Amino acid sequence: MSLSNNKPSLYTSFSPALLNLYDISNSVVVIIDVLRATSTIATALFNGAKEIIPVDSVDECIRIGKQMNAITAGERDGKVAEGLQYGNSPFEYPESFIAGKTLVLTTTNGTKLLHMALAKGANEIITGAFANIDAVCDYLVKTGKPVLLACAAWKDRINIEDTLFAGAVINKIKNHFDINCDGSKIAACLLNEAENDLYGFMKTNQATHFQRLTNFGLEKDIKHCLTNNTAPVLPIYQQGKLVRLNNNI
Amino acid sequence: MSLSNNKPSLYTSFSPALLNLYDISNSVVVIIDVLRATSTIATALFNGAKEIIPVDSVDECIRIGKQMNAITAGERDGKVAEGLQYGNSPFEYPESFIAGKTLVLTTTNGTKLLHMALAKGANEIITGAFANIDAVCDYLVKTGKPVLLACAAWKDRINIEDTLFAGAVINKIKNHFDINCDGSKIAACLLNEAENDLYGFMKTNQATHFQRLTNFGLEKDIKHCLTNNTAPVLPIYQQGKLVRLNNNI
Numbered sequence: 001m002s003l004s005n006n007k008p009s010l011y012t013s014f015s016p017a018l019l020n021l022y023d024i025s026n027s028v029v030v031i032i033d034v035l036r037a038t039s040t041i042a043t044a045l046f047n048g049a050k051e052i053i054p055v056d057s058v059d060e061c062i063r064i065g066k067q068m069n070a071i072t073a074g075e076r077d078g079k080v081a082e083g084l085q086y087g088n089s090p091f092e093y094p095e096s097f098i099a100g101k102t103l104v105l106t107t108t109n110g111t112k113l114l115h116m117a118l119a120k121g122a123n124e125i126i127t128g129a130f131a132n133i134d135a136v137c138d139y140l141v142k143t144g145k146p147v148l149l150a151c152a153a154w155k156d157r158i159n160i161e162d163t164l165f166a167g168a169v170i171n172k173i174k175n176h177f178d179i180n181c182d183g184s185k186i187a188a189c190l191l192n193e194a195e196n197d198l199y200g201f202m203k204t205n206q207a208t209h210f211q212r213l214t215n216f217g218l219e220k221d222i223k224h225c226l227t228n229n230t231a232p233v234l235p236i237y238q239q240g241k242l243v244r245l246n247n248n249i
Numbered sequence: 250m251s252l253s254n255n256k257p258s259l260y261t262s263f264s265p266a267l268l269n270l271y272d273i274s275n276s277v278v279v280i281i282d283v284l285r286a287t288s289t290i291a292t293a294l295f296n297g298a299k300e301i302i303p304v305d306s307v308d309e310c311i312r313i314g315k316q317m318n319a320i321t322a323g324e325r326d327g328k329v330a331e332g333l334q335y336g337n338s339p340f341e342y343p344e345s346f347i348a349g350k351t352l353v354l355t356t357t358n359g360t361k362l363l364h365m366a367l368a369k370g371a372n373e374i375i376t377g378a379f380a381n382i383d384a385v386c387d388y389l390v391k392t393g394k395p396v397l398l399a400c401a402a403w404k405d406r407i408n409i410e411d412t413l414f415a416g417a418v419i420n421k422i423k424n425h426f427d428i429n430c431d432g433s434k435i436a437a438c439l440l441n442e443a444e445n446d447l448y449g450f451m452k453t454n455q456a457t458h459f460q461r462l463t464n465f466g467l468e469k470d471i472k473h474c475l476t477n478n479t480a481p482v483l484p485i486y487q488q489g490k491l492v493r494l495n496n497n498i
Contacts, residue, residue: 014407017266021405156270158263158432183407185454189442190435205434 010177012149012166012184016113017156019120028145029122030136030169033110033152034129034161035209036075036088038235039225041105041242042132043090046231048099051241054111058083061106071098074106078212081106089221090131090231109152114237117150125237126245130165130198130226135234137172139245147177149184160190160207161226164198167191198226259426261398261415261433265362266405268369277394278371279385279418282359282401283378283410284458285324285337287484288474290354290491291381292339295480297348300490303360307332310355320347323355327461330355338470339380339480358401363486366399374486375494379414379447379475384483386421388494396426398433409439409456410475413447416440447475 013019032038041052055061058074058081065072065085073086080087088107105111110127117125123145128136140147149169151162167187170179174188194201199222202210213222224230234245262268281287290301304310307323307330314321314334322335329336337356354360359376366374372394377385389396398418400411416436419428423437443450448471451459462471473479483494 014263015267017270018264018405018407021266154431156267157430158267158435160431160434163431163435180455180457180460181406182403182409182412182454182457185409185456186407186412186435186439189439189454193438193442205431205438206429207434208429208431211429 007176007178008144008146010147010149010170010179010184011181012151012170012187014151014158014163014183015153015156016109016116019113019116019150022148024117024120024122024148026123026146027148028124028126028140028143029117029148029150030126030128031110031114031117031150031152032128032162032165033107033113034165035213035225036090036221037105037107037110037152038127039129039131040088040090040093041127041235042129042231042233044093044098044103045235045242045244046233047093047095049093050100050102051243052103052105052235053241054114055104055106056112056115058106061104065104068102068104070102070104072104076108078216089218090224091221109154113150113152118237127235127242128165128169130168130228131231132229132233133165133168134229135232137169139234141173141176154209159209160202160205161209163187163190164194168195199223202226256425256427257393257395259396259398259419259428259433260430261400261419261436263400263407263412263432264402264405265358265365268362268365268399271397273366273369273371273397275372275395276397277373277375277389277392278366278397278399279375279377280359280363280366280399280401281377281411281414282356282362283414284462284474285339285470286354286356286359286401287376287378288380289337289339289342290376290484291378291480291482293342293347293352294484294491294493295482296342296344298342298352299349300351300492301484302351302353302490303363304353304355305361305364307355310353314353317351317353319351319353321353325357327465338467339473340470358403362399362401367486376484376491377414377418379417379477380480381478381482382414382417383478384481386418388483390422390425403458408458409451409454410458412436412439413443417444448472451475
């Protein structure tokens, strides 16, 4: 109903269960799983990982890991999944460990959503988190394609941290897009309430995943994952792998 | 993960597509369709309607309307649906017209969601809107059952006005409930940003349904539907009908 203009559209999907409402055949889909999959993906690639293979089951993670002699990593319900070598914390992937290596990764929400977007025929898939927010925003503005910000949420339930990240992206790039999407407006408003202190906002509101990770002693992870541009790279999905765009390490 | 307490739970579902994430077998489900189904339901019952029969198709609306010699009403995409007598505006149902009558109603989102909640075995179903917000809050606190605030949204896409109403309810009754639900926290934050001027907030953000209704010249409806307690009754679903609780007109 809004007057049309020449800007590409931007929509926000708050949950994988809402992904099918959006036509993404011409869109860049940004997979958002701030705590912690897409923060860890950015960090590992920034620290020199050759590639990350996102898979949607622990069994497949083990199988592909063996086949490629790669590192297997992932979590279920916030903990290292049984049978895998490493977890889903950005601190597990310093340059000294990950440089040049292939990581096979499976997580509760983020990798599942990526495969859903793939199955639905997304034109392009990238991953976003505060760790690489400026790289994501720069890319979205530059490509000029329609955008879907796709929150991984928690087992399909909306979460605060992914919504905050969507809001942060929107507030940075909104002038370049036609945003006729109430979800995007809600995300931007949430960010306005929180942006002075994201960690404090998560704590004050007792965000569900804040509680889960805090119960595992992972406050350090939460703080790190809410910090801007600690891993300024753009992970892009190409031929089954997330790689660093313009990989010039 | 939160410490348990003796308060009942409260969750918010932002879209009918998320309803199945919640066990509602012991819950009061509040159907929320601010623009305009649940505003109109409250208004019609406040103005003396005998009962409202929510149905999910235009055909069924016509069939039941004939059978009961009742008023048929409803909308599709914001306009009076073809074949029905009346629309979905609270202004169509003054006391002089509706008192003592039966209304058969079908709408794009609200009545559909009500039937979903019914099919899913909700313990109790009521409807809420700013028009009857205090009646809804009083009832929820008094019954002491778990609560699901269920937004009707727009064709499964999250909308601002239903989220605002969920936030308004939460801000009024949060001390009586255990709210371990990020969606509820997001709704409450949105309300904080908007509560000084709900209409202005909808306009500034160009909420999608604000645009739709404004294009039909329905600003008056929007303003009315964003006003508290214009129709202070509690519509409750009993034996296929929405009736006024403690119907003592």
